[in-house]
Amino acid sequence: MMSVKIIKVMEDVLGANDVLARKNRERLDRNGTLAINIMSSPGAGKTSFILQTMARLKQEISIAVIEGDIACSIDAEKVSEQGIPAVQINTGGGCHLDANMLDKALNVLDLKGLELLLIENVGNLVCPAEFNLGEHKRVMLLSLPEGDDKPHKYPLMFSTSDVVLVNKIDLLPYLHFDLDAFRRAVTGLNPDVKIMPVSCTTGEGLETWLDWLRSEISRRKGVKA
Amino acid sequence: MMSVKIIKVMEDVLGANDVLARKNRERLDRNGTLAINIMSSPGAGKTSFILQTMARLKQEISIAVIEGDIACSIDAEKVSEQGIPAVQINTGGGCHLDANMLDKALNVLDLKGLELLLIENVGNLVCPAEFNLGEHKRVMLLSLPEGDDKPHKYPLMFSTSDVVLVNKIDLLPYLHFDLDAFRRAVTGLNPDVKIMPVSCTTGEGLETWLDWLRSEISRRKGVKA
Numbered sequence: 001m002m003s004v005k006i007i008k009v010m011e012d013v014l015g016a017n018d019v020l021a022r023k024n025r026e027r028l029d030r031n032g033t034l035a036i037n038i039m040s041s042p043g044a045g046k047t048s049f050i051l052q053t054m055a056r057l058k059q060e061i062s063i064a065v066i067e068g069d070i071a072c073s074i075d076a077e078k079v080s081e082q083g084i085p086a087v088q089i090n091t092g093g094g095c096h097l098d099a100n101m102l103d104k105a106l107n108v109l110d111l112k113g114l115e116l117l118l119i120e121n122v123g124n125l126v127c128p129a130e131f132n133l134g135e136h137k138r139v140m141l142l143s144l145p146e147g148d149d150k151p152h153k154y155p156l157m158f159s160t161s162d163v164v165l166v167n168k169i170d171l172l173p174y175l176h177f178d179l180d181a182f183r184r185a186v187t188g189l190n191p192d193v194k195i196m197p198v199s200c201t202t203g204e205g206l207e208t209w210l211d212w213l214r215s216e217i218s219r220r221k222g223v224k225a
Numbered sequence: 226m227m228s229v230k231i232i233k234v235m236e237d238v239l240g241a242n243d244v245l246a247r248k249n250r251e252r253l254d255r256n257g258t259l260a261i262n263i264m265s266s267p268g269a270g271k272t273s274f275i276l277q278t279m280a281r282l283k284q285e286i287s288i289a290v291i292e293g294d295i296a297c298s299i300d301a302e303k304v305s306e307q308g309i310p311a312v313q314i315n316t317g318g319g320c321h322l323d324a325n326m327l328d329k330a331l332n333v334l335d336l337k338g339l340e341l342l343l344i345e346n347v348g349n350l351v352c353p354a355e356f357n358l359g360e361h362k363r364v365m366l367l368s369l370p371e372g373d374d375k376p377h378k379y380p381l382m383f384s385t386s387d388v389v390l391v392n393k394i395d396l397l398p399y400l401h402f403d404l405d406a407f408r409r410a411v412t413g414l415n416p417d418v419k420i421m422p423v424s425c426t427t428g429e430g431l432e433t434w435l436d437w438l439r440s441e442i443s444r445r446k447g448v449k450a
Contacts, residue, residue, distance in 0.1 A: 042378065146268025153267065155295075168370065171396075
């Protein structure tokens with residue numbers, strides 16, 4: 001085996017975002033709204049996951065959705081077709097949402113009585129993890145076809161998420177994915193994380209996720225009261 | 226259907242990178258080396274694709290690989306185990322390679338007689354497309370599980386690639402992926418692009434890719450001579 005040369009390149013991480021994130025958080029808290037920042041690679045299934053969550057909860061809870069995309073409004077239209085208020089943020093090339101964008105979206109949403117705000121970030125396992133929006137919880141999806149080695153390559157995303165959903169679990173028979181190795185890698189980075197295998201195609205595992213979400217919404221209302 | 230509100234956020238794209246990219250390109254040209262920038266989402270199969278390409282070509286062509294990752298050197302080690310020179314660039318949080326990083330990597334590589342340089346970018350469908358490294362050709366992988374709608378959401382990546390490889394084509398029976406709609410969307414953005422369905426698991430389609438690569442290597446040698 002030949003020796004591998006390694007070059008380290010340091011990059012500044014923009015930090016000015018945090019003041020505005022705190023403002024967003026206070027506004028959400030005053031309103032009793034639970035805000036969830038949903039992150040993943042492109043195509044891991046964020047939009048399907050949001051649509052499935054909405055369909056199962058919209059009779060009992062008041063929901064709005066913010067869709068972050070570089071271009072287009074396909075996803076916001078899908079949400080809107082189900083009668084849920086949707087705001088599309090187009091970042092115009094930007095690879096992540098930031099607190100300023102959430103502030104703008106909160107300004108156009110009707111927040112009155114809103115219990116749950118689902119924020120779909122731009123599809124990217126890197127930069128979204130660095131930008132606090134003011135959300136209460138971070139949820140990431142890792143889909144099976146992406147492989148079980150991703151916690152080693154994108155450690156910040158895994159170490160700052162409250163829930164890691166292992167999506168497309170229905171594809172397990174057709175892929176090499178070591179779920180135990182994946183669990184060990186994730187909990188090694190983040191011992192308190194909740195790991196939930198789900199399939200938005202078959203519905204498997206979604207009840208576990210919804211139970212967690214219901215309990216967080218109740219807790220948030222307690223914060224307001 | 227409710228109406229969707231759209232917020233446009235403009236971002237500056239750093240452009241200072243281009244001078245250094247031109248320098249890299251001239252250096253590669255003087256040396257007669259073909260440099261390929263390989264981009265995709267996390268887990269779309271870049272590393273497997275590079276390993277398969279290397280295994281099939283290393284007897285006939287001299288190859289080196291540059292691996293771009295935020296953290297870790299797993300991929301460079303896999304390359305190195307096959308006896309191919311590998312340089313790992315760790316971006317330390319950065320979500321893409323840039324021309325400065327390639328310059329540093331070229332400084333530590335032995336370029337003498339090198340015919341093919343494969344550069345694996347950070348797993349990300351957004352920012353890598355904005356940063357010219359000085360490469361001759363851009364190749365992107367879109368894996369089937371990511372879905373056929375990705376050209377609409379990440380248009381820059383699709384419109385600036387010379388080759389789009391549709392990877393994990395062996396999973397077609399288990400997924401909803403409309404290959405014709407995908408082709409139409411990609412060629413709508415980029416009429417000259419070559420689209421090649423491949424599987425790094427079964428080997429399907431790899432000969433088409435290798436034939437393209439061989440002809441580009443020959444042409445590059447012609448440029449030098």
